[in-house]
Amino acid sequence: MRKQSLTKTMNPGVLFLINYAVPIIFIILIAFAIPLSGLSGIYFIRELMIRLSRNSFLILALLIPVMAGMGMNFSIVLGAMAGEIGLIFITDWQIIGISGMLLAILISTPIAVLLGYFAGIVLNRAKGREMVTGFMLAFFMNGIYQLFVLFGMGNIIPISNSSILLPRGYGIRNTINLLGIRQVLDKLIPLKIGDILIPVATFLVIATLCVFITWFRKTKLGQDMRTVGQDNEVARLSGINVESTRVLSIVISTVLACYGQILFLQNIGTMNTYQSHEQVGVFAIAALLVGGASVTKANIPNVFIGVILFHTMFVVAPRTGKALMGQAQLGEYFRVFVSYGVIAFSLALYAWRKRVEKENERKKIMNYRKSILAK
């Protein structure tokens, strides 16, 4: 019996279902969960607006490494840590308002560049295994970050604001109050429609990043990255410095993640010093994959669709868990399970499709050779 590759099927419906399996599953799940949660439409829209403004920047930071063939950049956690270091400094110096946020960005940028460069060098030595290496790198850097913040700050790096220091006199507290910069960007250009506050300035910043990414793709460096992403050898033969281009993509992604984390934390208003950055990578990547992206292809609509679908799950899961099982905590477990499950499913689907496509290519070459020999 002749085996027919599902990825080469002529049926566009089946092809669509395979390519967008993850968002379709999510839409079905959400369609069941929203009525069960009992949440009002206004509450839902308000929450979605907040989550869109809070998370989109971080997820947009993932697009450039995908373009350069680095897969999903789990090491955006390093950028998040750089952003948090900037915020610790401005809190110590008591710089508030939009100046405080901009100063945090200014301070954390060189740190993010350094960390991104380091991550890029490491990922270059792990070609083909960038994602798992990035994942491990995030854990490793978490240890360095904790050493720096828990022992270095207050000891080697002077911290004058005792309200952020641990009682022992050095080390930063678990939670830092960011009241001074809380929602400074969100409320910079306020727009209220009924009960819904729309953070216009934040959305303008996100829109600027979208324009930047679209423009960047058309630049020489962007084209180089796309070439590197498609085939390293072809790029090398074209005269592109593959290693340096890959490092640059990670540096850009890390710096954008740094800014994204600052935007995220200014919206929340509180920083959990040792945990705020931990789930950044997983949740951002899960959201992007839920939006229909794959390991080799991701675009701006994937980001926003992903944020809407993934964070809708965040909003409705506790209430739905409570409605179904009587325990809101089950909704939380379900949400975490889904985050990791989505990544695993997407990666497995990608690996399966790659294997099938490779097999088909091999068969094509074999058939071509046979036809040449037959002549």
Add this chain to the structure above:
Amino acid sequence: MRKRIIIRTALVAALILIGIFLYAIGKEHKVVIDNRDISVGDIIYSASTTYVVWVDNQEIGVIKKGERNAAIAIGISHKIVVEEIKSNVLTGEKHEKRFRLKTNESATINIPAMINNANEWIDKTNDN
């Protein structure tokens, strides 16, 4: 090559200057406002009535005779406006003063000294 180094050095210097500027204009200072008697040499300025206080156009509140309140002022240049209240009614008599604070300074302002234009109406202290 030399031109590139000069441009990069200039960019770094500009970023540092922007950082210093952001630090200066974003630094918060504690300003304590006293409505108490104060003696300056041989002169005693007595607190006589209640005032409404604004610092940098933000209303701090009503400070009764013998009380004090605190405000957070952001940046370098500041303005304090006090308006007298008599019998729970604003008299319309306003007094305004401008002052500057360095990045590591906080201030204590005495209202009776301020409305009498005494030089010691403001006491600046170093936070370090």
